[in-house]
Amino acid sequence: MAPTSTPWGTWDPITPTAVAALFACFDVPWWVAGGYAVELAVGHPVRDHTDIDVLLLRRDHPVIQEVLAGWEWWAADPPGELRPWLPGEPLPAHVHDIWCRPTDQPWRLQFMLNDTTGEDWISRRNPDIREPIAALGATTADGIPYLRPEIQLFYKAKGRRPKDDVDFTAALPVLATDQRAWLVDAITRTHGQDHPWLRRLTADLS
Incomplete structure (x- = not known):
């Protein structure tokens, strides 16, 4: 894919396989997210990607600064x-x-920070929706979460x-x-009963 321009510079994302290689030696949970997560779930490419989450x-x-030593880190x-995220700075x-x-290269990787309480993940969309951290993800046959x-x-x-x-x-x-059923419940509780995805989701639940 050709690099993609943004107001903050060009994106040329690395692949999920490259992400897994970067994090191979670090013992913290992480998951490929965004459109790539969907592709890993379905097992084949779906569309082009301008970034990787x-x-x-x-x-x-803080582990990002260890994993990506020598990189630039910028916080939204x-x-x-x-703006630059300074070494050792709690966000x-x-x-x-x-x-x-x-340094001096296109953007390669975006991290999405999610909150927790104890051993539960908490949705930023709706804090009443939460899941055990251990149940948030799956893993591909070649070890990509x-x-x-x-x-x-x-x-x-x-x-x-x-x-x-x-x-x-x-x-x-x-x-x-x-x-x-999980997705129907989460969408209904957060966005109401008129969300257009609900009809397709419930077609096979009756």
Whole structure:
């Protein structure tokens, strides 16, 4: 894929396999997220990607500076803007995104910070929706952890950009009954009963 321009510079993302290689020696949980998580769940490419997202627990975010020593780290602070994230600086609770790149190169990787309480993940979309951290993801045959597709689709249900609808359509056939039921409940509790994905999700639940 050709690099993609943004107001903050060019994106040329690394692959999920390269992400797994970067994190191979670090003992913190992480998951490929975004559209790549959907592709890893369905087992084949779905669409082009302009970036790559990795979900990381907020409590573990200092590890990024260890894993990517020699890179630049930029925090979305305030959201919608980027500023340098200084070495050793604890990021405030309102920062959820970190962009990373080797010095003087395109952006390679974006981290999405998620909050926890005890051993539970808490959704930023709706704090009443939470899951055990140990149950957040799955792993490919070659060892790449990725966010469960129903959880990723819940994140995508808010914006419903064209690419989110593409990802939903691709993931729908691989969602088991319990995964569909989870997503129906999460969307209904957060976005109401009129969300357009609900009809397709419930078609096989009756």
